[in-house]
Amino acid sequence: MSPVRLFLLGRTLMKIGEEALPELPASADQHRVGTRAALVVLSDVLGHPDTSVSAIALRTGLPQSQVSGAVARLKDAGSVVTDPDPADGRRQLIRTAPDVSERVAEVRASRIDDALAAALGTDEPERLREVVEALDVLARHLTPEAVGRLRG
Structure with missing residues (x-):
């Protein structure tokens, strides 16, 4: 091939x-970032819990702004949560949400x-x-x- x-x-x-x-609900902010970027970012977060936007950008090759948008979209959907990095209060650490949101359950099904x-x-x-x-x-x-x- x-x-x-x-x-x-x-x-x-x-x-x-x-x-x-499944289509996003009409209330979702669909213009912030595309589905592809969100899926790439979520995949990276699954493999690297408690990671940062800059680390995701480095690993995936996506621009940092696109990663930030994807994280915001995933956070809105209930797929990820963020917490301040204890080592650097300006940075957020990202990990998958402990509970499965309605959107995640819909996509998985x-x-x-x-x-x-x-x-x-x-x-x-x-x-x-x-x-x-x-x-x-x-x-x-x-x-x-x-x-x-x-x-x-």
Whole structure:
């Protein structure tokens, strides 16, 4: 597989994932930061609890302003909490929220079946099962931590 083909596959998979996510409630501030950035930041926080915006930016390669916006969105959704850093009162430490918010529960319960069927142009059960199994294998081996290993 060529790097270009892999890149385009990744983009297609992101679009399918975005389509499968439940829509944000109308009351949510959807203009602050995109879904992709929020998911990248949340993934990083899951792997690095009690972390800072600058550390997330360094690990993910996202601009600090985008990380700050994502943290604000995730905090509004009840996905993360922040506390002042005891070593530096100007900095906030970020970690996942101890309780599962309504939004987190909704996202966790969502499935990709409809979005995947639409992208494939078929709802043939055998074909959907085959693709979902392939995606499960990829997800098991290419975890978010793999990106960090690329950056060395």
